[in-house]
Amino acid sequence: MLQKIYIIGHKSPDLDSVAAAVSYADFKNKQENTDAYVPATTEDINQVTKFVLDKFNFQAPEILKDAENKKIILVDHNEFSQTLEGVDKAEIVEILDHHKLNFKYDQPIVVNIKPWGATCSILAQMYFDNNIDIDKNLAGLMLSAILDDTLITKSPTCTGKDKELIEKLARPTDVSDWQAYGFEMFKIKSSVKDFTDLEIIKNDFKDFDFKAGKFGIGQVETVDLSEFDAREQDLLEAMRKMQSQENYHSIILFLTDIINEGSRFLVISNNAEKVGEALGQKLENNKTYIPGIMSRKKQVVPLIAKVFDK
Numbered sequence: 001m002l003q004k005i006y007i008i009g010h011k012s013p014d015l016d017s018v019a020a021a022v023s024y025a026d027f028k029n030k031q032e033n034t035d036a037y038v039p040a041t042t043e044d045i046n047q048v049t050k051f052v053l054d055k056f057n058f059q060a061p062e063i064l065k066d067a068e069n070k071k072i073i074l075v076d077h078n079e080f081s082q083t084l085e086g087v088d089k090a091e092i093v094e095i096l097d098h099h100k101l102n103f104k105y106d107q108p109i110v111v112n113i114k115p116w117g118a119t120c121s122i123l124a125q126m127y128f129d130n131n132i133d134i135d136k137n138l139a140g141l142m143l144s145a146i147l148d149d150t151l152i153t154k155s156p157t158c159t160g161k162d163k164e165l166i167e168k169l170a171r172p173t174d175v176s177d178w179q180a181y182g183f184e185m186f187k188i189k190s191s192v193k194d195f196t197d198l199e200i201i202k203n204d205f206k207d208f209d210f211k212a213g214k215f216g217i218g219q220v221e222t223v224d225l226s227e228f229d230a231r232e233q234d235l236l237e238a239m240r241k242m243q244s245q246e247n248y249h250s251i252i253l254f255l256t257d258i259i260n261e262g263s264r265f266l267v268i269s270n271n272a273e274k275v276g277e278a279l280g281q282k283l284e285n286n287k288t289y290i291p292g293i294m295s296r297k298k299q300v301v302p303l304i305a306k307v308f309d310k
């Protein structure tokens with residue numbers, strides 16, 4: 001029997017991670033005329049991912065907790081700090097991603113990284129380049145992931161290529177106004193009223209192993225920042241607890257207002273003053289607001305890494 005090859009995104013899976021796994025499995029299976037490629041996620045999918053999979057008639061991928069002895073393709077990430085358990089005992093066959101490369105391996109493998117706004121943008125272009133048919137549901141799925149990762153094109157990570165692909169993918173779908181559809185998605189993302197503090201922090205959270213120590217950087221994208229005002233103290237408390245229990249140098253949570261294009265930062269750190277300096281701001285009571293900051297990978301991580309990873 002053919003050995004399965006699992007295609008899987010990062011921990012705390014976001015829509016792009018899940019949609020990329022689903023789409024790339026479809027692409028590979030079609031291209032190689034097989035069914036060996038299986039999309040997977042590390043854990044339960046988030047609410048907006050559920051909404052999108054439902055809307056375009058896809059099943060949630062199977063959950064894969066341990067990669068040991070499995071063949072794996074990593075999508076939408078490449079850092080071991082962000083991947084599933086057992087990857088050190090797995091056979092990684094390929095990487096498809098749009099983040100900075102921080103990957104070492106003892107074998108030559110296929111690595112495809114482009115500095116575009118979403119992994120699904122790279123994938124959509126691969127379908128077009130290889131003349132592989134994209135049905136309207138798959139177009140809708142990839143479109144949604146690009147809109148999500150680029151904050152409806154407002155993020156500094158969004159490139160001309162992403163915009164071109166958004167237009168192209170929207171055409172065959174029933175989405176007549178992609179901007180309005182994008183806001184509908186972000187309203188679902190923003191509705192975190194029923195979440196615990198820890199669920200909010202961990203909803204879109206990534207670990208980074210910097211020279212100064214372990215950093216956890218979480219982001220919440222919202223259309224209504226004021227919804228969080230009353231919870232900031234509780235969020236900081238939960239972050240403080242998490243920092244001591246899980247040995248973080250720093251935990252940074254930033255709440256991005258996609259309407260006004262800026263982010264509210266909450267910081268718990270062994271050296272909060274220095275985190276503030278790295279961000280170019282003075283923190284007051286572990287908090288600050290920075291206009292224009294919307295992207296973890298293009299803005300926050302480089303600023304923090306410059307100070308704490310040298």
Ligand SMILES: [Mn+2]
Nearest residue numbers: 016076119149
């Ligand atoms: Mn992504």
